[in-house]
Amino acid sequence: MNDYVMTIDGRPAETAGTFDVLDPATGEVFAQAPNCTPAQLDAAMEAAERAWARWRREGLSVRRKALLDARRILDDHAGELAELLTREQGKPAREAAEEITDAQAWFTYYAEVEDPPQILQDDDSARVEIVRKPLGVVAAITPWNYPLTLASWKLAPALLAGNTVVLKPSPYTPLATLRFGRLLSDALPPGVVNVVSGKDPLGAWMTAHPVPRKISFTGSVATGKLVAAAAAADLKRTTLELGGNDPAILLDDADPVRITEKLFWSAFENNGQVCSAVKRVYAPASRYDDVVESLAAFAGSRVVGPGAAAGTDLGPLNNEPQFTRVRELVGDALTKGARAASGGTALERPGYFFAPTILADLDDGFRVVGEEQFGPVLPVVRYEDVDEVVRQVNASRYGLTGSVWSGDPDRADRVARELDAGTVFVNTHLALQPNQPFGGAKWSGIGVENGIAGLHGFSEPQVIHRAPGA
Missing domain, CATH: 3.40.605.10 (Aldehyde Dehydrogenase; Chain A, domain 1)
Structure with a gap:
């Protein structure tokens, strides 16, 4: 040892x-x-x-x-x-x-x-x-x-x-x-x-x-x-x-079934312990029930277990303080009227295991929506007006990433450009690349990593001015 x-x-x-x-x-x-x-x-x-x-x-x-x-x-x-x-x-x-x-x-x-x-x-x-x-x-x-x-x-x-x-x-x-x-x-x-x-x-x-x-x-x-x-x-x-409290905004022409798997893993990659993962989903009222049902069904079919075990989809949370925080945020939401469409509880076994959780029937006033969970928890918020959602999202102190999902990429692109975040994805999320600058607005950070801009963060510019003939 x-x-x-x-x-x-x-x-x-x-x-x-x-x-x-x-x-x-x-x-x-x-x-x-x-x-x-x-x-x-x-x-x-x-x-x-x-x-x-x-x-x-x-x-x-x-x-x-x-x-x-x-x-x-x-x-x-x-x-x-x-x-x-x-x-x-x-x-x-x-x-x-x-x-x-x-x-x-x-x-x-x-x-x-x-x-x-x-x-x-x-x-x-x-x-x-x-x-x-x-x-x-x-x-x-x-x-x-x-x-x-x-x-x-x-x-x-x-x-x-x-x-x-x-x-x-x-x-x-x-x-x-x-x-x-x-x-x-x-x-x-x-x-x-x-x-x-x-x-x-x-x-x-x-x-x-x-x-x-x-x-x-x-x-x-x-x-x-x-x-x-x-x-x-x-x-x-x-x-x-x-940190980030990264939103995924689903427009009313997004197909819940078609995007479920990609949306789920955008939130639950590394058991949700990703700064730029989806932390909250905003679904239009006309599609809300379908979105919740589809995400919950997919979450319920995931295998939770030790990372070294064959077939494991989701491992444990990394440490006891984070495990306690996730349990607290979910418990607070359920106490105040949210519904666990899937999961909602810690698993009765050694280690820091928590069931993949989809929360419904809640709004921006819930802590689990307004704060970064950093765990296997995804709240789904119903909305009527996309402009109001953009206003709510931009009111957050965080601004790391976000995403907009739609059957019309150009429409999603227009909404994406209204978000106050360092990176906004269209019809995807967590698509990070070494050539792509990564940084946050507001409380999500100062400066950027990756790409040429990230390289320049490790140096200072120096001007060399040579006179004629020098």
């Missing part, structure tokens, strides 16, 4: 202190992870700072090769890493394998993307161009829902831009990331990527540390505000990808 170590300056770093890692399918401890000390964090930051002096000057071809090596490592060790993900996160083996594939796609994209200098002027009076300069050391903090995918969202562009990284996974899911850090040490110069783990207050130490020039954080709104406040004292650059 003590085979997991941190990576600092390219070497394994053990700690005297450890913390428990639980299997969410049983609720029992199955491993110990290292608990980083302040001195070890200083060592990781100093190693990253030393490495940056060299890494920033490496040619682009060297950095591209490093990203391709990272992709190869993920491929060579896919089985091992996926098994760890299932064990510590709870997701079905199929989804764990997909997470490894997704992480590879991000490393591949950034290994191949082109971002040449921008020439503003080149004539007899001057040559003016914009180049991008790396920021320095990046402190990257990832959540427990997609440990390796979201690590790749940060590592790949940060390294390509010429930065070095100190990466901290969630204490609920540290193991696959720790293992990946050890594997990366064979492909990168010492100190370029350092991986530390620990319980609170390790994240706070990282954001307040004087070395990093950039904080890239994915997590809750409450913690994101603390990160922003800590970074402000030193004017660190930040990218904050925070």
Whole structure:
């Protein structure tokens, strides 16, 4: 149970202190992870700072090769890493394998993307161009829902831009990331990527540390505000990808039966533990009963069980606090008059299992509609006027993603453009790609990840102005 170590300056770093890692399918401890000390964090930051002096000057071809090596490592060790993900996160083996594939796609994209200098002027009076300069050391903090995918969202562009990284996974899911850090040490110069783990207050130490020039954080709104406040004292650059309460608006010409499966998985992927998943459905009154019935029937036919078990569609929630929150939100809705068309209860078995739940007969005044559930729960709200729905949706403090569903894509597109969200999908959802900028409006975040825009978040523009004849 003590085979997991941190990576600092390219070497394994053990700690005297450890913390428990639980299997969410049983609720029992199955491993110990290292608990980083302040001195070890200083060592990781100093190693990253030393490495940056060299890494920033490496040619682009060297950095591209490093990203391709990272992709190869993920491929060579896919089985091992996926098994760890299932064990510590709870997701079905199929989804764990997909997470490894997704992480590879991000490393591949950034290994191949082109971002040449921008020439503003080149004539007899001057040559003016914009180049991008790396920021320095990046402190990257990832959540427990997609440990390796979201690590790749940060590592790949940060390294390509010429930065070095100190990466901290969630204490609920540290193991696959720790293992990946050890594997990366064979492909990168010492100190370029350092991986530390620990319980609170390790994240706070990282954001307040004087070395990093950039904080890239994915997590809750409450913690994101603390990160922003800590970074402000030193004017660190930040990218904050925070929560979402993402709506799916069904227009009156959407076919409930035809879209049920895609709509369901847009909400219940990773057991609903996805920042950008559908969190609430707005269905027209004329189609409401059909939408609820179709979603409930599909939810009721899903197999809930341990992620490692064959045939499992939905695993457990990842941790006890999230399990308690989902149970509380559903209980509150049912107490106030909502109806569970399917599910509605925790399952009587070890671990953090909750039945896939479709809630009906409720409105925006219910907490389960107005707040992010982050679990296997989907409220369906009846509406009469689509313009009023758009107004209600835009009144939310969140603005990560949304979607509009219709038999007429052009009509859906017109509604989509009225939503205040970083990404709006038409007749789909969760269609995320490495070349597609991803970020949120309002409380859902600051800055973007992915694509060229995400790459630019890890660098500063520098203007080079040459006088004639220079």
